[in-house]
Amino acid sequence: MSIASELKPTARFLMGPGPSDVHPRVLKAMATPVVGHLDPEFIEIMNGTKEMLRDLFDTKNELTLPMSGTGSAGMETCFVNLLEPGDEAVVCVCGVFGERMCDNVERCGGKLIRVEAPWGRPVAAEDVERAMKGRRPKLVAVVHAETSTGVMQPLEEIGKLAHAAGALFMVDTVTSLGGVGVHVDKLKIDAVYSGTQKCISAPPGLSPVSFSAAAVQAMERRKTKVQSWYLDLGMIRKYWSGAKRTYHHTAPVSMIYSLYEALRMIFEEGLEARFARHRRNHELLRDRLEEMGIEFVVAPEHRLPMLNAVRIPDGVDDATVRSRLLDEYNIEIGAGLGEFAGKVWRIGLMGCSSSENHVNILLAALRKILGRK
Amino acid sequence: MSIASELKPTARFLMGPGPSDVHPRVLKAMATPVVGHLDPEFIEIMNGTKEMLRDLFDTKNELTLPMSGTGSAGMETCFVNLLEPGDEAVVCVCGVFGERMCDNVERCGGKLIRVEAPWGRPVAAEDVERAMKGRRPKLVAVVHAETSTGVMQPLEEIGKLAHAAGALFMVDTVTSLGGVGVHVDKLKIDAVYSGTQKCISAPPGLSPVSFSAAAVQAMERRKTKVQSWYLDLGMIRKYWSGAKRTYHHTAPVSMIYSLYEALRMIFEEGLEARFARHRRNHELLRDRLEEMGIEFVVAPEHRLPMLNAVRIPDGVDDATVRSRLLDEYNIEIGAGLGEFAGKVWRIGLMGCSSSENHVNILLAALRKILGRK
Numbered sequence: 001m002s003i004a005s006e007l008k009p010t011a012r013f014l015m016g017p018g019p020s021d022v023h024p025r026v027l028k029a030m031a032t033p034v035v036g037h038l039d040p041e042f043i044e045i046m047n048g049t050k051e052m053l054r055d056l057f058d059t060k061n062e063l064t065l066p067m068s069g070t071g072s073a074g075m076e077t078c079f080v081n082l083l084e085p086g087d088e089a090v091v092c093v094c095g096v097f098g099e100r101m102c103d104n105v106e107r108c109g110g111k112l113i114r115v116e117a118p119w120g121r122p123v124a125a126e127d128v129e130r131a132m133k134g135r136r137p138k139l140v141a142v143v144h145a146e147t148s149t150g151v152m153q154p155l156e157e158i159g160k161l162a163h164a165a166g167a168l169f170m171v172d173t174v175t176s177l178g179g180v181g182v183h184v185d186k187l188k189i190d191a192v193y194s195g196t197q198k199c200i201s202a203p204p205g206l207s208p209v210s211f212s213a214a215a216v217q218a219m220e221r222r223k224t225k226v227q228s229w230y231l232d233l234g235m236i237r238k239y240w241s242g243a244k245r246t247y248h249h250t251a252p253v254s255m256i257y258s259l260y261e262a263l264r265m266i267f268e269e270g271l272e273a274r275f276a277r278h279r280r281n282h283e284l285l286r287d288r289l290e291e292m293g294i295e296f297v298v299a300p301e302h303r304l305p306m307l308n309a310v311r312i313p314d315g316v317d318d319a320t321v322r323s324r325l326l327d328e329y330n331i332e333i334g335a336g337l338g339e340f341a342g343k344v345w346r347i348g349l350m351g352c353s354s355s356e357n358h359v360n361i362l363l364a365a366l367r368k369i370l371g372r373k
Numbered sequence: 374m375s376i377a378s379e380l381k382p383t384a385r386f387l388m389g390p391g392p393s394d395v396h397p398r399v400l401k402a403m404a405t406p407v408v409g410h411l412d413p414e415f416i417e418i419m420n421g422t423k424e425m426l427r428d429l430f431d432t433k434n435e436l437t438l439p440m441s442g443t444g445s446a447g448m449e450t451c452f453v454n455l456l457e458p459g460d461e462a463v464v465c466v467c468g469v470f471g472e473r474m475c476d477n478v479e480r481c482g483g484k485l486i487r488v489e490a491p492w493g494r495p496v497a498a499e500d501v502e503r504a505m506k507g508r509r510p511k512l513v514a515v516v517h518a519e520t521s522t523g524v525m526q527p528l529e530e531i532g533k534l535a536h537a538a539g540a541l542f543m544v545d546t547v548t549s550l551g552g553v554g555v556h557v558d559k560l561k562i563d564a565v566y567s568g569t570q571k572c573i574s575a576p577p578g579l580s581p582v583s584f585s586a587a588a589v590q591a592m593e594r595r596k597t598k599v600q601s602w603y604l605d606l607g608m609i610r611k612y613w614s615g616a617k618r619t620y621h622h623t624a625p626v627s628m629i630y631s632l633y634e635a636l637r638m639i640f641e642e643g644l645e646a647r648f649a650r651h652r653r654n655h656e657l658l659r660d661r662l663e664e665m666g667i668e669f670v671v672a673p674e675h676r677l678p679m680l681n682a683v684r685i686p687d688g689v690d691d692a693t694v695r696s697r698l699l700d701e702y703n704i705e706i707g708a709g710l711g712e713f714a715g716k717v718w719r720i721g722l723m724g725c726s727s728s729e730n731h732v733n734i735l736l737a738a739l740r741k742i743l744g745r746k
Contacts, residue, residue, distance in 0.1 A: 002428060003640040004421030007633055009414045011406045018623060022407050030403040030627055033384045034395050034576050036705045041382045048377030055375060068578065069442050072622040073603045100602065107600050197623055203407050205441070205578060205625030227480050227600050229473065230446045247710075249445040250391060250570055252578030254403055255628065260380055267376040332409045337620075 012326070013353070015362055016334035017147045017307060018175070019197035019204050020350035022258075026202055029261035030254045037251040045260055046240060046251075052263035056177060056200075056271075057192060057210045059184035064210040065240045066196070066259055067231065068252050071174040074193030074207025076104055077231045078141075078170050082191060082215060084224050085109030087138035090131060090167070092116075092123035092158065096148035096337050097172055101141050108227065113137060119149050119339055120297045120309070125157035132165050138218075139168040139191070144182065145175035147198075148337045150298045150309030150346065152180070159187050168215055174198060177208070178266060179278045179306040179350060190215040196255075199278070199306055201351025202262035205255045209233075262351075278305040281354045285347065288363050292372050297344055306354065308347040309340070313370070318342050321369055329365040385699070386726070388735055389707035390520045390680060391548065392570035392577050393723035395631075399575055402634035403627045410624040418633055419613060419624075425636035429550060429573075429644075430565060430583045432557035437583040438613045439569070439632055440604065441625050444547040447566030447580025449477055450604045451514075451543050455564060455588060457597050458482030460511035463504060463540070465489075465496035465531065469521035469710050470545055474514050481600065486510060492522050492712055493670045493682070498530035505538050511591075512541040512564070517555065518548035520571075521710045523671045523682030523719065525553070532560050541588055547571060550581070551639060552651045552679040552723060563588040569628075572651070572679055574724025575635035578628045582606075635724075651678040654727045658720065661736050665745050670717055679727065681720040682713070686743070691715050694742055702738040 014021045035042050046065075054064045067077050079101070083089055089105045092098055094117040105112045115131045117123040123142065132140075140162035144153055155171060162169040168190040173182045179199030184192055190212040197204035211219070211233065219226075219234060226232040230249065238246040266274060282305035286296065289310060297309040312318050318335065322345075325331040334346035349358065366372075387394045408415050419438075427437045440450050452474070456462055462483045464474045467490040478485045488504045490496040496515065505513070513535035517526055528544060535542040541563040546555045552572030557565055563585040570577035584592070584606065592599075592607060599605040603622065611619040639647060655678035659669065662683060670682040685691050691708065695718070698704040707719030722731065739745075 002424055003637055004418075004425055004633065007402055007405060007418065007630060007637075009405065009408045009412070009418065012408050012412065014407065014409060016409055019407050019409060019626060027404040027406065027627075029380055031400040032380060032382065033400065034387065034392050034570075035382045035385050036387060036389055036392065037577070039382070039385065039699070039705065045377075045380065045382065051375055052377055069446070069603060070622045070625060073442070076601065076603045104602050107598055107602055195623070197407075203625065203627035204410070204623040205628055225480055228449065229477050229480055230442060230449045231603075249443045250568070250577040252443060252576065252628070253392060254400075254576035254631070255578055255625070257380060258627070260377065264376055264380075326412070332412065 010330055013331045013358060013361060015353055015358060016332045016348050017346045018195065018348060018350060020201050020348060021352040022201055022203055023265060023352050025265060026258050026261045029257045032257050034253050037253060038245060038247065042253065043245060045256060049256060049260050049263065050240065052267060053208050056263065056266065057182055057184045058186065059210055061184065061210045061212055062241065063216055063233065063237055066206040066208045066256065068249065069207055070204050071193065071195030071207050072100065073231065074195065074209050075101065075172060076228065077209055077233065078191040078193055079104040079108050080226050080228045080231055081219050081233045082139055082168060083108040083110045084222055086111065088113060088135055090115060090128065090137045090140040092128065092142040094121060094123055094149060094151060095119055095143065095146035097143045097146055120151065122151050122153045122302050125161060128158050128161050132161065137165060137167045139170050141170040143172040145173065145304050145307065147175045147307055148340065150304050150307045151302050152304045155187050159189065163188060168218060175304065175307055178274065180275055184210055196259055199350045200262050200266065202258045205252065206259055278349065278354050281349045281356060281359055282308065284356060285349060285359045306348060306350045308349065309344050310347065312343055312345055316370060324369050325365055329361065331362055331365055383703055386704045386731060386734060388726055388731060389705045389721050390719045391721060391723060393574050393721060394725040395574055395576055396638060396725050398638060399631050399634045402630045405630050407626050410626060411618060411620065415626065416618060418629060422629060422633050422636065423613065425640060426581050429636065429639065430555055430557045431559065432583055434557065434583045434585055435614065436589055436606065436610055439579040439581045439629065441622065442580055443577050444566065444568030444580050445473065446604065447568065447582050448473065448545060449601065450582055450606065451564040451566055452477040452481050453599050453601045453604055454592050454606045455512055455541060456481040456483045457595055459484065461486060461508060463488060463501065463510045463513040465501065465515040467494060467496055467522060467524060468492055468516065468519035470516045470519055493524065495524050495526045495675050498534060501531050501534050505534065510538060510540045512543050514543040516545040518546065518677050518680065520548045520680055521713065523677050523680045524675050525677045528560050532562065536561060541591060548677065548680055551647065553648055557583055569632055572723045573635050573639065575631045578625065579632055651722065651727050654722045654729060654732055655681060657729060658722060658732045665740065679721060679723045681722065682717050683720065685716055685718055689743065697742050698738055702734065704735055704738055
């Protein structure tokens with residue numbers, strides 16, 4: 001029998017690709033005593049959570065709720081509920097999360113139609129149009145904010161192409177939601193998912209999802225059962241809405257407390273003010289990094305404000321700098337993934353981590369470590 | 374834009390089928406600032422969590438970790454990683470959670486062999502033996518503690534039958550783990566899962582799982598991909614062990630803090646003392662309820678100490694009593710599920726909720742509401 005040592009991790013400044021810093025109010029919310037998942041008071045908390053999520057997604061979608069898993073569970077929720085074996089799915093790929101979507105399509109028995117762009121660039125609508133010609137895909141899936149590359153994907157044209165082809169339009173907003181506008185109804189997005197640990201600034205563990213009426217209809221017309229019991233929205237929605245709440249699985253009560261409080265803080269700040277803050281701190285970081293001769297990977301018009309992918313300067317050792325930032329300054333930044341490994345740093349300015357102070361401490365530490373003025 | 378009202382649920386005494394009361398130390402652990410999921414200090418917390426889970430499962434299994442979802446995600450993890458389309462699976466059914474296993478088998482494309490017992494009784498080993506005759510199932514699955522009925526399922530004989538037939542032995546210990554002994558190695562259990570919100574007394578949201586070497590070998594010899602990306606243990610184990618931790622999904626850091634602290638408290642108390650406490654409080658509740666003329670559903674030799682299923686006395690309205698307990702005394706007990714709806718109460722004495730004080734407040738409130746002495 002071994003008892004592990006006391007839980008006392010060092011306080012960090014989280015400036016990687018997520019999780020981001022969590023406000024003390026949200027941390028405190030998690031220490032709220034647990035109530036039952038069918039307690040009338042918890043039902044009210046669920047209802048408030050759904051309402052605020054609808055406002056954040058800018059949608060009136062009835063089926064809007066947080067799935068009991070991280071963002072990747074939200075991705076899988078969308079695919080397993082909408083795809084049936086043999087269905088065609090168009091996936092736009094320009095980084096790790098587009099690749100993960102492809103893997104999901106295959107695991108659902110779907111027929112994958114890949115549309116690619118080089119890492120660091122968004123997928124072009126023309127390429128989507130070409131790939132769909134003569135086909136009748138069930139859905140078209142795209143990543144709004146590609147966390148592995150720092151690219152913001154334009155959505156409007158691809159959404160129109162999807163609908164013109166009679167397909168559902170699915171969007172990954174794990175990194176964008178809460179940091180830039182995500183307009184689900186205006187863009188006619190049919191299935192969308194996100195994560196709590198990026199610009200929402202709650203701890204990782206939940207994935208907000210929202211389905212349009214068309215997506216719900218597609219679910220209801222399925223010929224086969226959803227392959228995942230845990231992620232079956234047909235059952236989960238009966239727990240999250242209606243007069244009679246039917247038990248599905250025991251909801252992660254404390255995590256929902258944290259999301260609830262984080263959402264309250266988002267609306268106290270106001271969405272437009274929050275998005276402006278994310279832009280402003282991105283611009284400050286960009287200006288100062290460029291003065292140091294550090295370049296961005298992505299062209300200005302496609303850059304994400306909350307995830308800054310920059311080239312590691314020649315002659316600088318990636319791991320040494322990240323370790324020194326963590327060990328000497330308690331600052332976490334992200335390594336490059338896939339073909340960007342060792343070549344790119346990913347600096348997150350998400351939610352509570354998007355502040356002028358965060359930018360300033362990182363710049364000061366980087367200057368010292370790199371020996372720059 | 375609507376901001377939901379302040380988060381301030383009433384403090385409850387959780388004496389239903391879970392979640393159970395969470396100790397303030399565990400609640401406080403969740404308010405620990407979040408660190409990154411690849412932070413070296415978090416890796417140490419993961420390692421400590423795995424070590425303590427191994428001790429709790431009484432196993433040396435290398436592949437022992439908490440899945441990032443509730444108990445039902447743990448159930449699905451076992452099925453999707455071990456079953457391939459066409460594989461035969463024997464499932465013992467005597468309540469809701471055995472039924473849920475059957476649903477999982479079908480969603481995996483498995484061939485289901487059901488072995489049933491009436492609600493309130495465990496499944497008989499002879500019935501399992503008969504059902505397996507002439508067959509070569511891939512696995513035999515059984516629920517150790519059937520939360521819907523209060524039955525403790527004897528495991529030893531069924532485990533032997535499974536192995537004699539060359540099958541893997543899978544056990545649901547969602548409600549038993551931390552309240553009675555779960556001896557994974559001694560009973561040669563190949564795949565086991567649990568939940569955090571029962572006798573571990575952490576909030577709901579994680580599912581500890583453990584796989585034997587034989588189960589790992591079965592995973593590695595699969596001909597098809599695991600149908601769930603989120604629950605694919607072949608990838609998740611690369612994040613949870615080894616020198617190089619490969620990112621899979623962003624771990625639910627705060628939930629793992631809560632599990633870590635709850636496990637520390639379990640080993641501070643000691644397993645045998647904890648199991649004895651669960652038995653003792655069950656016996657106190659049983660003696661006093663029987664004095665009031667309230668009967669148990671399950672025969673004494675098959676009763677769970679942590680989940681007490683009792684018949685609602687004739688002429689007593691189920692919903693009224695449960696509402697009054699909640700509204701006037703802040704005590705939550707569980708309703709009956711399925712064929713026990715309206716006929717049975719489920720009284721949980723799990724983890725922190727297994728105390729003499731909990732038993733006393735419930736008995737006093739029940740006597741008052743029912744007008745008994």
